[in-house]
Amino acid sequence: MSSPITGNRYSRLSAIDRMMLRVERPATPQHVAGLCMVEAPPWLDEAGELDMDAIRDRLERRLIRVPELRRVLRRAPLLCGPPLWVDDPGFSIERHVHATPAQAPGDEAALLETVERLLRDRFDCSRPLWDLWLLTGLESGRVGLLFRVHHALVDGLAAIALITAFLDLEAGATDPPTTSWRPAPAPSGWALFRDNARNRLSKLGSVLAHPVRTARALAPTVGFVARLLPDLNAAPRTSLNAPAGTGRRLRVVRLDLEAARKVAHTHEAKVNDLILTVVMGGVRELMLGRGESVAGLELIVVIPATIRDTDEARELGNAVGALYCRLPAGEADTVRRLDLVAASTRDAKATQHLSRQTSTLMYGLLGWLSALGLPMEDQQRSINFQVSNLRGPEVPLYLLGARIEEVMPITVLTGNLTLTVAALSYCGHLNLTVIADRQRCADVDVLTAGMRRSWAELAVNT
Structure with missing residues (x-):
């Protein structure tokens, strides 16, 4: 399948x-995940245990809706272009769908510890880069569903589209019929060579035939990079930036989506501004607890932003840019902080150019430096941490007839970022997952307490 991305x-x-x-790296696997809380399911066997053979059979039928999950990474020969995704001739659902009990006593803290342990392992690149875990032993008979996929395969928006297609929109949805699947043959080296040569010649021909148009298209990217260069060393030195180690601490802060919208709109802000304000309240208390001064301090936060068209949501790959915002850690008043955050994000959107050319240039450069043994992301001084926000389904989803009650997004730590927050809305809920380095952020509960306090202050003052 071709890809417009x-x-x-x-x-x-x-x-x-x-x-x-x-x-x-071994300490920083690059996969994104979603942890779903599933109501007590109707698909237990007579002993009340998971019948994994039956579950795998039913899930495999749904792969007809997500053929991407049967594809494996293939490296192209020399002069044959970038790697590609091809059908895995040895695909087996048993290698991707697993079950394990959560740690005792089965509460949220134990569940998150179990999830964190599962997320430490890197994928075997000889197989499709995803897996699904059913986590049992939880309170009230619920089951956890952990869906993990490599970031090279999808960005956040594509991951949501992928798992949504894998699930059902109705509790009583019938299983797709059993179908025989035959992998499409992988293209030959000669076919890849010709395709690569054709692509390169086409791009070169476009540049030569339309030099003015090409220059005009590149001008915003060049201008953005020129403005960005002075800020490459602009992030203040704080304890938030340190080499990330092995292991994470996961925490979840829950907001009511409709209440969040009301608070944001009352202050002429966006929900994303409210999320950033809540997070900054937690970061402020975290730094104060560590004895760091926040007086007049502005932290630089990167906010991933999609550059996909609407009809590209299910396409493989990453189509994401980034907004760089200066956010006030020194502002103690939460309402005032929201006003300052909203002004900062408006300025970032007005002055920073998001495009595929810009993203390709910046991320491509990081990739090449890492390949050459110069991992600049370990040394960067341009950002302090990351906050992402994705819009999930507004209607309930079902796993084999069992309702998914809530979803917690989990993303990666990279380089010298010891903290990131991922937000996801789903069916009236807005969950903020804190992903923190296990060694560097043993005090993560100070952060989440500050986030909850900031949300309560915003809600009561609106």
């Missing part, structure tokens, strides 16, 4: 996709 005949990896592979 990459612009190739085959499903080639883009420069951003390849960067996700190159920056991966």
Whole structure:
């Protein structure tokens, strides 16, 4: 299948996709995940246990809706272009769908510890880069569903589209019929060579035939990079930036989505501004607890932003840019902080140019430096931490007839970022997952307490 994200005949990896592979280290696996809480399911066997053979059979039928999950990474020969995704001739659902009990006593803290342990392992690149875990032994008979996929395969928006297609929109949805699947043959080296040569000649021909148009298209990217260069060393030195180690601490802060919208709109802000304000309240208390001064301090936060068209949501690969915002850690008043955050994000959107050219240039450069043994992400001084926000389904989803009650997004730590927050809305809920380095952020509960306090102050003052 061709991909408009990459612009190739085959499903080639883009420069951003390849960067996700190159920056991966044993301590920083590059996969994104979603943890779903599923109501007590109707698909237990007579002993009340999971019948994994039956579950795998039913889930495999749904792969007809997500053929991407049967694809494996293939490296192209020399002069044959970037790597690509091809059908895995040895695909087996048993290698991807697993079950394990959560740690005792089965509460949220134990569940998150179990999830964190499962997320430490890197994928075997000889197989499709995803897996699904059913986590049992939870309170009230619920089951956890952990869906994990490599960041080289999808960005956040594509991951949501992928798992949504894998699930059902109705509790009583019938299983797709059993179908026989035959992998499409992988293209030959000669076919890849010709395809790569054709793509390169086409791009060169476009530049030569339309030099003025090409220059005009590149001008915003060049201007953005020129403005960005002075800020490469602009992030203040704080304890938030340190080499990330092995292991994470996961925490969840829950907001009511409709209440969040009301608070944000009352202050002429966006929900994303409210999320950033809540997070900054937690970061402020975290730094104060560590004895760091926050007086007049502005932290630089990167906010991933999609550059996908609406009809590209299900396409493989990454189509994401980034907004860089200066946010006030020194502002103690939460309402005033929201006003300042909203002004900062408006300025970032007005002055920073998001495009595929910009993203390809910046992420591609990081990937090449990592491949050359110069991992600049370990040394960067341009950002302090990351906050992402994705819009999930507004209607309930079902796993084999069992309702998914809530979803917690989990993303990666890279380089010298010891903290990131991922937000996701789903069916009236807005969950903020804190992902923190286990060694560097043993005090993560100070952060989450500050986030909850900031949300309560915003809600009561609206």
